[in-house]
Amino acid sequence: MTQTPSGNEQDNLGEILELAGRQENGVPKGLARCPVCGDWIGRCLWPNPLKWHEGPTRISCRCEANLCSKCGEPVYEYRLGANVYTEAINKIQHIPIMLGWMHHCGKPRIELPVPIQPFWDEKYSPVLAGFPVQLVYIGVRPRNDETRKPIVMKARYSFEPGSFFENGSEKELRYVSKNPRDFHVDVGWEKGSKRWRTCKFEGSRPLSFAMGDDFETIMRQTLAIGLHSDEPAT
Ligand SMILES: [Zn+2]
Ligand SMILES: [Zn+2]
Secondary structure, eight states: OOOOOOHHHHHHHHHHHHHOSBOTTSOBTTEEEOTTTOOEEEEEOOSSGGGGGGOOEEEOOGGGOOBOTTTOSBSSSSOTTOEEEEGGGTEEEEOOGGGGGGOOTTOOOBOOOOBOOTTSOTTTHHHHTTSBSEEEEEEEEEOSSTTOOEEEEEEEEEEOGGGOEEOSSEEEEEEEESSSSOEEEEEEEETTTTEEEEEEEETTEEEEEEEESOHHHHHHHHHTTOSOTTOOOO
């Protein structure tokens, strides 16, 4: 006895064939940028062909984040339980519902940085080990459409290898964002007292300062101020 695919399965197969593969820019077929937040949104297949029989998956953007019933801000960057496409790592990621527990009204949103590990790079790592890889400032702003609903935005700062300074008593490294304005963060390590020191600037004007011996505490204090009012973010 032969089985003929049902109408549903045939539709499914048609969509799978249409969505198999990637666009020229490497992004899965079926995704396009959301005109409001710039994230990828649409329907695409999981990268693993063994999951194609499940059909395409819906990809969500930041505009669809759940809003807190108390403070009105997004509970998390994305909608809980949704799937999102992360361009930097070229992966579809699931947003676990339990991430909603991280939201506390009015509390700062913090993405703790990973410290540079001594074995990552022969040339840089031994001198830069312990410094953060990247600093991310997070804020909530009205989105760029007629609803003006709140959306999570970020400014990412990467270190400038050429800015590295070291003498007998300290090491210092500057973190800059790709934005056109001069926002930057200087991170220092004092050898004698074994203390971290961070200062965020707009031009030559200091915006915030933190100092102490525990990396995580200092990074939390550094990032707790979030986005400055006129700091460019995406
Ligand atoms: Zn969006
Ligand atoms: Zn809230």
